[in-house]
Amino acid sequence: MKINEVESQVGITKKNIRFYEEQGLLHPERNQSNGYRVYSEEDVHILKTIKMLRMMDISIEEIREMFDDRKNFSEVLVFQRNRLSEKEATLRKNKELCDQMLQNNIDFRDDDFSIYVTQGNKMEKEGHAMVDVRKKDQRQKSLASIVAGSVVILFIGIFLGFFWWGAHQDPDVPVWVIFLVTVSAGIPVVGILVALVLRLKEIKGGEENEASKY
Numbered sequence: 001m002k003i004n005e006v007e008s009q010v011g012i013t014k015k016n017i018r019f020y021e022e023q024g025l026l027h028p029e030r031n032q033s034n035g036y037r038v039y040s041e042e043d044v045h046i047l048k049t050i051k052m053l054r055m056m057d058i059s060i061e062e063i064r065e066m067f068d069d070r071k072n073f074s075e076v077l078v079f080q081r082n083r084l085s086e087k088e089a090t091l092r093k094n095k096e097l098c099d100q101m102l103q104n105n106i107d108f109r110d111d112d113f114s115i116y117v118t119q120g121n122k123m124e125k126e127g128h129a130m131v132d133v134r135k136k137d138q139r140q141k142s143l144a145s146i147v148a149g150s151v152v153i154l155f156i157g158i159f160l161g162f163f164w165w166g167a168h169q170d171p172d173v174p175v176w177v178i179f180l181v182t183v184s185a186g187i188p189v190v191g192i193l194v195a196l197v198l199r200l201k202e203i204k205g206g207e208e209n210e211a212s213k214y
Contacts, residue, residue: 006039010047020050023060025067056080093123149196153189160185 003014010017020026026046028037053063058080065071097116100106106113163181167173 001039001044003037003039006044006047009044010051012047012051017047020047023064025050025060025064057084146196149192152192156185156189 003017006017007014017026021028026043028039028043030036031038050063054060058076062071062076062080066073066076097119101116104112106116160182163185164178167178
């Protein structure tokens, strides 16, 4: 079947489906005549399974490990139940803080607000997460992408630097050669910068965040 049919049957977007393919969780066949993906009933079942597991907030990596038989499903469920229990306790504590501030009519500018700041710090030390882990993960992924792109651009820059230095030492090097080499090296740099911008947008609110809903 075509991707539109799969989208309708599973209830997730084409973007989600392609994301899971990129993650190696789905391997549809391709039509030999036109190269289009052809999805089977098994593919639909896999996608419905992924959707259910993602609704349970089980991570992509854990799903991959289960599909590869590196983790047992019951093991993942126990771990996820414990993780959700911790999250539930954190939410309950945070709700209690909100209730206390509302009952006491606290404003964040008030001197009394420092009492709740101290309470929050104490909760964090006791193991209650007070930060958005997903945003932290986004920052780490963004930093990794920036570093990787910068390293490649740096190497291209070093190559161009040596080439220009050599061309300066040898005045017989034709101008067109210098221009051609510079353009040839510049095109990948532009491509890397464009890819980096798109990747950062994707991390911030693209396919990964979209797929994280399922």
